[in-house]
Amino acid sequence: MYLYDEFDERLVRERVAQFASQVERRLSGALTEDEFRPLRLKNGLYLQLHSYMLRIAIPYGALNARQLRRLAHIADVHDRGYGHFTTRTNLQFHWAKLKDVPSVLGLLADVGMHCIQTSGNCIRNVTADPFAGVAFDEIEDPRPVAELIRQWSSLHPEFEWLARKFKIAVSGAAQDRTVMKSHDLGVRIVRDAASGAIGYRILVGGGLGRSPMEAQVLRDFLPREDLLAFLEAALRVYNLAGRRDNKWKARIKFLVLDIGVEVFRARVEEEFARIDKTKANANPAEEARIASFFASPPYESLPEISRSLEQAVARDEELARFVGNNLTRHKRKGYAALTISLKAIGGIAGDISSGQMRAVADLAELYSFDEARVTYAQNLVLPHVRLDDVPLIFARLKEQGLATANVGLITDIISCPGLDYCALATARSIPIAQALSQKFADPARQKDIGELSIKISGCVNACGHHHVGAIGILGLEKKGAESYQITLGGEAGDDYALGELLGPGLPAEKVPEAVERLVAVYLARREAGENFIETTRRLGLAPFKTAFKEIADAVA
Amino acid sequence: MLLLDRHGPKEDVWERAETLCQAETNFVLTPFGAIAESPLVQTDLRLAALLEPNRALDEVTPFFDRLDMIVVHFPSAADGRGFSTARQLRQAGFKGILRAFGPLISDQFPQALACGFDEVEIIGAAAARQPVEHWMEALKRISFLYQRDYGAQDSIPEQRLARAAHV
Numbered sequence: 001m002y003l004y005d006e007f008d009e010r011l012v013r014e015r016v017a018q019f020a021s022q023v024e025r026r027l028s029g030a031l032t033e034d035e036f037r038p039l040r041l042k043n044g045l046y047l048q049l050h051s052y053m054l055r056i057a058i059p060y061g062a063l064n065a066r067q068l069r070r071l072a073h074i075a076d077v078h079d080r081g082y083g084h085f086t087t088r089t090n091l092q093f094h095w096a097k098l099k100d101v102p103s104v105l106g107l108l109a110d111v112g113m114h115c116i117q118t119s120g121n122c123i124r125n126v127t128a129d130p131f132a133g134v135a136f137d138e139i140e141d142p143r144p145v146a147e148l149i150r151q152w153s154s155l156h157p158e159f160e161w162l163a164r165k166f167k168i169a170v171s172g173a174a175q176d177r178t179v180m181k182s183h184d185l186g187v188r189i190v191r192d193a194a195s196g197a198i199g200y201r202i203l204v205g206g207g208l209g210r211s212p213m214e215a216q217v218l219r220d221f222l223p224r225e226d227l228l229a230f231l232e233a234a235l236r237v238y239n240l241a242g243r244r245d246n247k248w249k250a251r252i253k254f255l256v257l258d259i260g261v262e263v264f265r266a267r268v269e270e271e272f273a274r275i276d277k278t279k280a281n282a283n284p285a286e287e288a289r290i291a292s293f294f295a296s297p298p299y300e301s302l303p304e305i306s307r308s309l310e311q312a313v314a315r316d317e318e319l320a321r322f323v324g325n326n327l328t329r330h331k332r333k334g335y336a337a338l339t340i341s342l343k344a345i346g347g348i349a350g351d352i353s354s355g356q357m358r359a360v361a362d363l364a365e366l367y368s369f370d371e372a373r374v375t376y377a378q379n380l381v382l383p384h385v386r387l388d389d390v391p392l393i394f395a396r397l398k399e400q401g402l403a404t405a406n407v408g409l410i411t412d413i414i415s416c417p418g419l420d421y422c423a424l425a426t427a428r429s430i431p432i433a434q435a436l437s438q439k440f441a442d443p444a445r446q447k448d449i450g451e452l453s454i455k456i457s458g459c460v461n462a463c464g465h466h467h468v469g470a471i472g473i474l475g476l477e478k479k480g481a482e483s484y485q486i487t488l489g490g491e492a493g494d495d496y497a498l499g500e501l502l503g504p505g506l507p508a509e510k511v512p513e514a515v516e517r518l519v520a521v522y523l524a525r526r527e528a529g530e531n532f533i534e535t536t537r538r539l540g541l542a543p544f545k546t547a548f549k550e551i552a553d554a555v556a
Numbered sequence: 557m558l559l560l561d562r563h564g565p566k567e568d569v570w571e572r573a574e575t576l577c578q579a580e581t582n583f584v585l586t587p588f589g590a591i592a593e594s595p596l597v598q599t600d601l602r603l604a605a606l607l608e609p610n611r612a613l614d615e616v617t618p619f620f621d622r623l624d625m626i627v628v629h630f631p632s633a634a635d636g637r638g639f640s641t642a643r644q645l646r647q648a649g650f651k652g653i654l655r656a657f658g659p660l661i662s663d664q665f666p667q668a669l670a671c672g673f674d675e676v677e678i679i680g681a682a683a684a685r686q687p688v689e690h691w692m693e694a695l696k697r698i699s700f701l702y703q704r705d706y707g708a709q710d711s712i713p714e715q716r717l718a719r720a721a722h723v
């Protein structure tokens with residue numbers, strides 16, 4: 001894992017002092033509220049429905065035990081004993097007190113963390129594959145590039161006042177696990193077929209929100225040494241030409257749509273040609289320094305199969321389910337990446353208590369080379385556990401209410417905070433997720449239904465990724481009441497697709513029944529080995545619409 | 557009005573005129589459009605152009621030789637286009653004075669300098685609310701940047717490199 005040197009630490013501490021001065025200048029009247037607001041946001045501090053919210057960056061989702069324990073401490077002392085992981089692998093404290101914020105930022109700086117650029121119209125926290133460095137299908141570990149981008153984008157003098165937020169994701173595997181095509185810019189590590197050289201495919205113009213768009217290829221193959229100069233060129237073109245007159249048309253996706261990807265590409269290439277690459281690009285020695293932090297940990301040589309795990313699984317049905325759902329294949333024999341679901345039945349997606357944070361910290365330290373990861377699906381990962389240790393880890397997780405065996409299943413629901421917290425919400429999303437989770441709680445039923453992603457947002461901003469859920473749920477307000485639109489067929493990965501609307505909005509209490517009907521269509525019509533999304537693709541919308549209509553008509 | 561460079565406040569010697577023929581002194585600041593439209597008459601005239609943020613670089617480069625100063629307008633503090641405009645002007649070889657002009661906030665002073673500006677001119681209430689000390693203090697808040705190519709020779713990557721060479 002990357003560890004701060006004195007320069008990183010100094011920058012973060014100076015930024016804390018700078019923010020303290022900004023607060024002071026706001027209080028003295030030197031800055032107006034309009035001037036202060038973007039400064040507050042660029043330091044991760046939101047004003048929500050009931051209080052302030054502090055958003056902490058977890059760059060590319062990587063955490064160590066010390067950081068987790070510090071987050072637990074902050075939750076206990078400065079918040080209400082828990083935190084919330086988001087779909088951009090940040091952690092939010094929803095009950096922050098303004099007067100505590102400077103000390104919280106100081107506590108974070110102690111452990112190499114910060115809230116820099118977790119909001120505001122700037123380059124946001126960079127995300128990456130949660131299985132980086134361990135995935136069996138990896139071309140190259142994306143974390144060194146992600147860390148390089150984190151540093152390059154932090155306090156960038158030219159790009160702190162963009163037209164709108166700018167989100168970057170990095171992936172280095174054959175399969176995309178970052179929802180890359182929903183990002184303003186995607187960096188995909190690829191191998192050039194002809195030369196065998198490793199470089200980047202750059203995607204641009206993705207985004208969710210009220211006008212979802214799929215990212216398109218900006219550069220098919222970028223030599224690795226040119227990355228920062230190319231990013232500079234792309235950001236400059238956007239900074240100059242992105243719309244400033246309408247906040248809702250200001251993301252880069254609208255610029256790409258307006259002028260077309262070809263014109264956008266031509267402008268970026270023209271700018272790229274003008275940039276002095278020797279100065280703009282990273283120095284190879286610095287790249288090597290960063291990469292050295294991500295060397296493989298000292299794995300043991302283990303047999304491919306763990307006898308002790310096999311025996312334990314044979315004895316314990318619950319453990320068997322956990323192993324079936326929550327383990328991901330590791331590039332090393334005898335190891336697995338273990339996903340800790342933060343989707344307990346009836347719980348709040350992404351929420352984690354301070355006690356659970358400490359427990360995960362202990363497990364990471366003891367069994368996973370002091371590493372944990374956050375996923376965009378609002379779960380955690382212990383990236384390198386020995387198969388032999390899984391029964392023990394499972395037992396410890398179970399004590400903490402963290403052993404839910406539902407990763408990728410129908411109750412592994414992504415949900416934004418919605419009207420329970422968020423000032424922009426038009427409907428609640430947490431209670432919908434809870435009701436669905438309870439409805440489908442039965443493990444045998446979940447297993448039968450198989451892989452199915454439900455994603456819920458409390459307004460058109462789409463923080464809960466509803467557009468790319470196999471079943472997407474969007475909470476709106478209609479004549480003073482909550483109304484939920486349901487979409488079908490969305491996909492987040494390489495087969496990226498936006499879900500299609502099934503019909504009119506439903507009241508909250510009808511949503512579980514509607515989902516059940518959709519699932520019933522799948523169960524009745526699936527072919528052998530076909531999962532939910534595959535069936536929807538084969539059958540199209542029609543049979544699902546028919547089933548949905550029965551519910552919608554009953555309501556109307 | 558407040559005019560500052562990295563050393564502190566300074567006097568403004570430039571006379572503002574809507575067109576070149578209105579000018580009474582030899583230091584004239586006029587909208588870029590007025591310069592682009594008028595032929596060069598007086599050789600001893602020192603010219604500065606006020607540039608709107610949406611002006612394309614290609615329109616401006618032919619006038620580099622005639623311009624002693626380019627003033628880039630920031631319509632609001634949150635509108636960061638001017639930072640990229642400055643970078644492009646420097647990249648294209650403009651060697652004269654670059655001034656950022658608008659209701660900036662003091663925290664943007666170091667950013668403006670890093671992007672190639674020499675000075676900032678703050679107008680209206682923003683100038684009244686933010687005394688000179690705020691601007692000078694802002695320059696000292698962040699010691700080093702990660703970006704290698706934004707003015708300073710002591711960027712974090714350069715310092716890391718120098719250090720590695722020593723051990």
Ligand code: HEM
Pocket residue numbers: 046048053085086087088092164167182183206207208209210251415416417421422423424461462463464465
């Ligand atoms: C609670 C306070 C929050 C506020 C005020 C907020 C605000 C917004 C807004 C305004 C947008 C739309 C931006 C646009 O389309 O230009 C957005 C998008 C987004 N937010 Fe949030 N959000 C909040 C919480 C969250 C949470 C909890 C998550 C994760 C669960 C999240 C993740 C995202 C993501 C992934 C997008 C992506 C949409 C895109 O890229 O177009 N946000 N948010």
Ligand code: SF4
Pocket residue numbers: 416417418419422423424425426457458459460461462463464
């Ligand atoms: S989707 Fe809407 S309700 Fe949900 S967190 Fe985002 S802004 Fe808030």
